[in-house]
Amino acid sequence: MKIDGTQYRALWYDGNVVxxxxxxxxxxxxxxxxxxxVDDVAFAIKEMVVRGAPAIGAAAAYGMALGEKExxxxxxxxxxTRPTAYDLFYAVEYMVQAINHKENxxxxxxxxxxxxxxxxKKIGENGEKLINDNMKIxxxxxxxxxxxxxxxxxxxxxxxxxxxxxxxxxxADETRPRLQGLLTAWExxxxxxxxxxxxxxxxxxxxxxxxxxxxxxxxxRIAKNGDFANKIGTYxxxxxxKENGIPFYVAAPVSTFDxxxxxxxxxxxxxxxxxxxSEINGKTIMPDWVSVKNPAFDVTPQKYVTGYIAESGxxxxxx
Amino acid sequence: MKIDGTQYRALWYDGNVVxxxxxxxxxxxxxxxxxxxVDDVAFAIKEMVVRGAPAIGAAAAYGMALGEKExxxxxxxxxxTRPTAYDLFYAVEYMVQAINHKENxxxxxxxxxxxxxxxxKKIGENGEKLINDNMKIxxxxxxxxxxxxxxxxxxxxxxxxxxxxxxxxxxADETRPRLQGLLTAWExxxxxxxxxxxxxxxxxxxxxxxxxxxxxxxxxRIAKNGDFANKIGTYxxxxxxKENGIPFYVAAPVSTFDxxxxxxxxxxxxxxxxxxxSEINGKTIMPDWVSVKNPAFDVTPQKYVTGYIAESGxxxxxx
Numbered sequence: 001m002k003i004d005g006t007q008y009r010a011l012w013y014d015g016n017v018v019x020x021x022x023x024x025x026x027x028x029x030x031x032x033x034x035x036x037x038v039d040d041v042a043f044a045i046k047e048m049v050v051r052g053a054p055a056i057g058a059a060a061a062y063g064m065a066l067g068e069k070e071x072x073x074x075x076x077x078x079x080x081t082r083p084t085a086y087d088l089f090y091a092v093e094y095m096v097q098a099i100n101h102k103e104n105x106x107x108x109x110x111x112x113x114x115x116x117x118x119x120x121k122k123i124g125e126n127g128e129k130l131i132n133d134n135m136k137i138x139x140x141x142x143x144x145x146x147x148x149x150x151x152x153x154x155x156x157x158x159x160x161x162x163x164x165x166x167x168x169x170x171x172a173d174e175t176r177p178r179l180q181g182l183l184t185a186w187e188x189x190x191x192x193x194x195x196x197x198x199x200x201x202x203x204x205x206x207x208x209x210x211x212x213x214x215x216x217x218x219x220x221r222i223a224k225n226g227d228f229a230n231k232i233g234t235y236x237x238x239x240x241x242k243e244n245g246i247p248f249y250v251a252a253p254v255s256t257f258d259x260x261x262x263x264x265x266x267x268x269x270x271x272x273x274x275x276x277x278s279e280i281n282g283k284t285i286m287p288d289w290v291s292v293k294n295p296a297f298d299v300t301p302q303k304y305v306t307g308y309i310a311e312s313g314x315x316x317x318x319x
Numbered sequence: 320m321k322i323d324g325t326q327y328r329a330l331w332y333d334g335n336v337v338x339x340x341x342x343x344x345x346x347x348x349x350x351x352x353x354x355x356x357v358d359d360v361a362f363a364i365k366e367m368v369v370r371g372a373p374a375i376g377a378a379a380a381y382g383m384a385l386g387e388k389e390x391x392x393x394x395x396x397x398x399x400t401r402p403t404a405y406d407l408f409y410a411v412e413y414m415v416q417a418i419n420h421k422e423n424x425x426x427x428x429x430x431x432x433x434x435x436x437x438x439x440k441k442i443g444e445n446g447e448k449l450i451n452d453n454m455k456i457x458x459x460x461x462x463x464x465x466x467x468x469x470x471x472x473x474x475x476x477x478x479x480x481x482x483x484x485x486x487x488x489x490x491a492d493e494t495r496p497r498l499q500g501l502l503t504a505w506e507x508x509x510x511x512x513x514x515x516x517x518x519x520x521x522x523x524x525x526x527x528x529x530x531x532x533x534x535x536x537x538x539x540r541i542a543k544n545g546d547f548a549n550k551i552g553t554y555x556x557x558x559x560x561k562e563n564g565i566p567f568y569v570a571a572p573v574s575t576f577d578x579x580x581x582x583x584x585x586x587x588x589x590x591x592x593x594x595x596x597s598e599i600n601g602k603t604i605m606p607d608w609v610s611v612k613n614p615a616f617d618v619t620p621q622k623y624v625t626g627y628i629a630e631s632g633x634x635x636x637x638x
Contacts, residue, residue, distance in 0.1 A: 027606050171612075174596070176495055176518040185609050196612045197605075199495040199596060200519045201552025205588075205617040208554060233520025235527060236555055243558050269524075277493065277518060280604045286516075287346050290504050293490075293515040298524040 001145035002190055003030065009117075010055045010146045011062070013110060018062040020050050023146055027186035028281055038067025038074045045081040045088070048178070052147020053220045053256050054116050057087030061112040064095035065105040071096060083268045084229050084297045086221040086258040113149055119253040119311040120151035127157025127216065127251055127309040133166050135213045138203055138241075140173040141231035142183035143218025143251065153218040153251040155187060157309065162193045170195035171212060173203055175231060177276040177294060200233050207244040215241045216309070219252040226302030226318035227264025228252070232295055238304035250300075251309040257318070264299035272296045320464035321509055322349065328436075329374045329465045330381070332429060337381040339369050342465055346505035347600060357386025357393045364400040364407070367497070371466020372539045372575050373435050376406030380431040383414035384424040390415060402587040403548050403616045405540040405577040432468055438572040438630040439470035446476025446535065446570055446628040450485055454532045457490040457522055457560075460550035461502035462537025462570065472537040472570035474506060476628065481512045489514035490531060492522055494550060496595040496613060519552050526563040534560045535628070538571040545621030545637035546583025547571070551614055557623035569619075570628040576637070583618035591615045 001008055011020040018041060022033040033049045035041045041063030044050050050059045060078045067074030075092050082088060091112060098108035131137070141147075143154035151159060161168055170188055172195055174181040181197050188195040198206065206212050215237055219228040228250055241248040261267060272294050278286040286292075308315050320327055330339040337360060341352040352368045354360045360382030363369050369378045379397045386393030394411050401407060410431060417427035450456070460466075462473035470478060480487055489507055491514055493500040500516050507514040517525065525531050534556055538547040547569055560567040580586060591613050597605040605611075627634050 027609075174495060176493060176520055179604070182605060182609065189608055196610050197596065198612050199551060201495055201550075201555060202612065202614055202617075204555035204558065205551060205614050206612075208617070231520075232518060232524060236520060236523035236559060239523065239562050240555060240558055243562075277516065280599065280602075283599075283602050283604070285498070285599045285602070285604075286501060289508055290346075290501065291515050293517050293521065293525075295521055295524050298521075298527070 001150060001187060009150050011050055011059055011149060013062055013106065018059070018066065020044055021146065022049050023051055023183065024049055027182050035066070038063045038077060041066060042077050042081050045078070052142065053085035053087040053218065054120065054148035054153065054253060055146065056082065056085045057091035057255050058113045058116055058149045060088050060091040061095050061109040064092060064099070065109040068099050068105040071099050082270060084220050084270045087255045090255045116148065116253065116255065117150045120148045120153060120156050122311040123153055123251050123253065123309050124151050124156030124160040126313055127249070128160035128164065130214065130249065130314070131157055131161040131166055131168060136169045136171065136211055138171040138173065138212045138215045138237065139184060140217050140234050140237050141175045142180040144184055144187040146183050146187065147218060153253065154216040155184065156251065157216060158193060159191060162191060168193065171203065171206060172197050173200050173233065173237070174198065175233065176200055179280065180231065203237055204240045207240050207246055212246055215246055215248045216251055219250050219256050220297055221267050222252060222257045222318055223261035223263050223267065224259060224319055225263045226305060226308070227299055229264065229267045229269065229297045229299050232298050235298040235300045238300045242304050247306040248304060249307050249309050250305055253311050264301060267299055269298070270296040320469060320506060328468050330369055330378055330468060332381055332425065337378070337385065339363055340465065341368050342370055342502060343368055346501050354385065357382045357396060360385060361396050361400050364397070371461065372404035372406040372537065373439065373467035373472065373572060374465065375401065375404045376410035376574050377432045377435055377468045379407050379410040380414055380428040383411060383418070384428040387418050387424040390418050401589060403539045403589045406574045409574045435467065435572060435574065436469045439467045439472060439475050441630040442472055442570050442572065442628050443470050443475030443479040445632055446568070447479035447483065449533060449568065449633070450476055450480040450487060452485050455488045455490065455530055457492065457531045457534045457556065458503060459492040459536050459553050459556050460494045461499040463503055463506040465502050465506065466537060472572065473535040474503065475570065476535060477512060478510060481510060487512065490522065490525060491516050492519050492552065492556070493517065494552060495519055498599065499550065522556055523559045526559050526565055531565055534565055534567045535570055538569050538575050539616055540586050541571060541576045541637055542580035542582045542586065543578060543638055544582045545624060545627070546618055548583065548586045548588065548616045548618050551617050554617040554619045557619045561623050566625040567623060568626050568628050569624055572630050583620060586618055588617070589615040
């Protein structure tokens with residue numbers, strides 16, 4: 001992705017450390033977080049220095065390389081960071097196999113990461129075919145380059161369409177509590193793609209006014225029947241899209257697919273802390289007595305999905 | 320409503336001034352805003368010192384009394400403050416008639432306000448019948464005492480149920496961008512009613528998990544066919560409630576009913592400024608380059624409404 005004209009990835013291997021664009025600081029300031037150990041990488045995943053399923057997978061791959069001397073311990077540590085995104089478990093397993101097969105761990109991690117980037121690029125090329133000139137597209141959370149190392153999943157088709165000079169307008173759901181919509185707005189701003197940030201409450205309003213033609217979201221874990229977990233609020237948008245006759249697409253690479261799960265009811269949903277609601281960018285916005293519930297993801301049943309934008313093409317059913 | 324054990328109203332006439340609990344400051348601090356002129360009242364409505372359709376109506380009634388010497392000018396000023404809540408126009412018209420009939424303006428305004436309070440109390444008594452022991456109820460925005468002078472519309476049935484020792488649990492939607500869910504949480508906290516604040520994105524998640532048994536919201540304007548405007552996001556919750564088979568009720572007094580409107584498509588939706596999204600409690604939470612769209616209300620079609628909780632009883636159809 002371009003940032004002030006310079007090409008960046010969400011994270012990269014640099015000598016013997018892994019560097020991350022610190023997504024806790026964006027879009028207020030652009031800072032680099034350096035991980036020297038697998039513990040640092042685990043911290044980065046847990047605290048959301050890096051977030052987004054494919055990017056978490058990439059971080060885990062590099063983390064396994066940093067912690068390769070204690071393969072099992074590193075794998076356990078990384079698997080314990082966050083429960084919902086499948087790419088994390090996929091990448092750890094990939095790296096365990098590579099290390100067991102005596103591959104060079106950093107080379108294997110790099111292969112994993114380059115592969116993810118190629119897959120996202122293909123998702124962009126495939127998804128671009130859904131986008132007509134003058135379309136208005138809604139996305140939820142950030143499934144951009146920041147979430148996937150580069151290109152993005154949900155945002156990849158928008159980048160490709162914009163690159164082909166198609167006129168598009170993007171509605172970016174704010175995505176409380178963590179406001180990842182700001183990350184999406186930041187990426188679109190960097191690319192010069194016209195957009196507006198809206199309160200999550202307003203998506204239905206614009207759908208009903210026929211101001212949204214298409215919805216594209218990412219995914220954190222996909223079950224065999226096509227049910228998928230994604231950032232909290234995705235289910236709401238999917239139901240509203242169906243009610244308003246708007247196509248709803250899920251963009252995700254194969255690393256997000258958990259073949260052990262029959263359906264979405266088996267997906268573990270992470271509950272995160274109170275502070276995600278009560279603080280923004282370190283500033284307290286709610287008194288101490290306010291009690292909250294904060295599920296980080298929800299599950300959207302397959303029946304709400306028009307299609308899946310995968311690296312292999314667009315499919316009506318996941319399997 | 321009780322605040323730290325003392326009985327309060329959202330606004331009240333005090334000598335020759337009107338006093339408001341300053342809802343811009345809640346729940347961070349409890350401050351009183353004093354309006355000495357109709358211009359002060361217009362400011363209070365526009366800047367949301369007072370908000371909520373019935374409370375805006377009450378403020379307008381007192382405002383007309385403060386500005387009675389220039390009846391038409393005061394009426395025009397007040398009508399220009401906010402476009403969506405019908406109670407504002409209803410109250411101004413009521414006061415114009417009273418002043419034209421040479422009634423004492425302050426007495427007429429007081430009658431209007433006492434009447435609203437009685438209506439809300441009846442809404443509470445009627446709506447309480449919908450609430451069974453151990454029910455979990457979702458509400459959106461704040462349709463409590465703060466929004467209606469006292470008791471509330473959507474919150475009135477919950478107060479009555481709690482007063483009858485029914486065990487209830489309230490999910491309060493945060494209600495971005497203005498976070499009126501904090502006002503709801505504050506009222507529930509003051510009354511000792513168990514509750515949790517949730518991100519607007521999470522309501523669908525809890526509905527799908529069968530953790531919500533009933534939805535009650537207020538209204539800002541109701542058309543003849545029962546379509547109604549309410550705080551942005553209400554439409555989303557209505558669609559989700561229907562999709563999940565959860566009863567969805569609208570609680571409102573007759574002053575919210577606009578008999579001139581055939582249906583909801585005729586309701587004017589207020590667009591408010593960027594700062595509502597970009598600042599919270601005076602603190603900037605988004606960089607300057609973030610562009611936003613900020614509709615303040617949406618319209619929910621009648622077909623999503625299980626029933627209307629009015630002062631006259633519960634009806635399946637509005638008319």
